[in-house]
Amino acid sequence: MIAASGRGHTASPGPLPRLPGPRDHSLCPDSRRNHRPRAPRPALALCCRGTVAKPPYRIRRETVMEQFLHIRVLLGIVLGLAITTLLKGLARFVQHPGRERVYWVHIGWALSMFTLLAHFWWWEFRLVHLSQWSFVSFAFLILYVVVLFLLCTLLFPDDIGDYEGWRDYFLSRRGWFFGIMALSYVIDFGDTLIKGKRYFQAFGLEYPLRNLAYVALCLIAMRTRSERFHKGFVVASLLYQLSWIYRLYDFVE
Template identity: 50%
Template sequence: MNPPLPSPEIFQHVRIIMGMVVGLSVTRLLNGLVRIIQHPGQTRIYPVHIGWVLTLLLMLVHFWWWEFWLVTLPSWTFETYLFLIVYAIVLFFLSAFLFPDSINDYTGYEDFFISRRRWFFSFLALSVVFDLVDTLIKGPAHYAMFSVEYWFRVPVYLVLCGVAIVSASRRFHVAFVSLGLLYEISWILRHFETLT
């Protein structure tokens, strides 16, 4: 039997694999944005769609930053490793739902986004659940820094995702992405500005 590896060495290995998946997600979003800039008349843009692209880019950058806390895990299991890889894959799916290979079957990004919203918001809700488990994995000290706001944040996001799945209301979707992006920026500045 091989001697166990120190936790920081395992973390570096896991971080590389997660980084590959997160890198694919960021690449997909950036390629989609560049395609819109390069061919502005090819497909009609939709501000809500662009808002979620920006929100997801921020979430991906944030994900990569907050996962550094995993370096403090005293021990690793395959289940923890698999969970983190699947979490990164969920984020990749969100990126792919925002920029598919082709939207030729749709009149533009609004038509595409509204007709495929069930998939997008189902995976967004799943990412909220994954975030909760990820926070608990990092231990009580990590969780304690969020106080009661975290237990407010999780169910509110889940409810809003549920409404977004069933509602095609343009006003609701504008409000959700606007408030979601502002809240995400606020959350990062208040809780994750430094790793100390």
């Protein structure tokens, strides 16, 4: 309906009221809560009991310390087997002192290996400072421990009935024993590099010369049956090893 004004002009129609649409929440405040557009649900995995698993971005990343403890478990198992082999072998001489004649060069290397294993477990604590672990580093450490385990099994086999005694056995197996020992000192370079270049360089020139000297002496020991050489080698190796540990590894940072 159009009303005429006093001047004879037709009045323009006023704005028509706006009807609420299906998404208009201005008239009903409560409807804002009920008609909010829903956010897309993330893809969630349902567990077998009906509980909802957390999405990947909510899973807390393991700390470096937790990773190191996880890796150290397997290292400890293999290392424990190696120490058990040495202790059981040494106990044989106490249990049956008259049955088998002791060859003190062989005993000297057994003591040297026990010291090396204890030292290995002590210095590997340094690996806690690694900022990131990879499977290559993990596999490398497992290889190192397996090599040490093989050295222990070569020192104390299950049976030496095919040999005249421990002296005959040790000299007959010296090629394998010293060959694997030389390999262990080559692997040791990589183990030290895993802990960082600064850690490697902190040893100075003595460390590479030490490992290279051990490799050279092991190659000589593989070829010679000289009693004088083998006696001098095991005594010098054990004394230097104790000195090395005391001077550089008395405390772990």
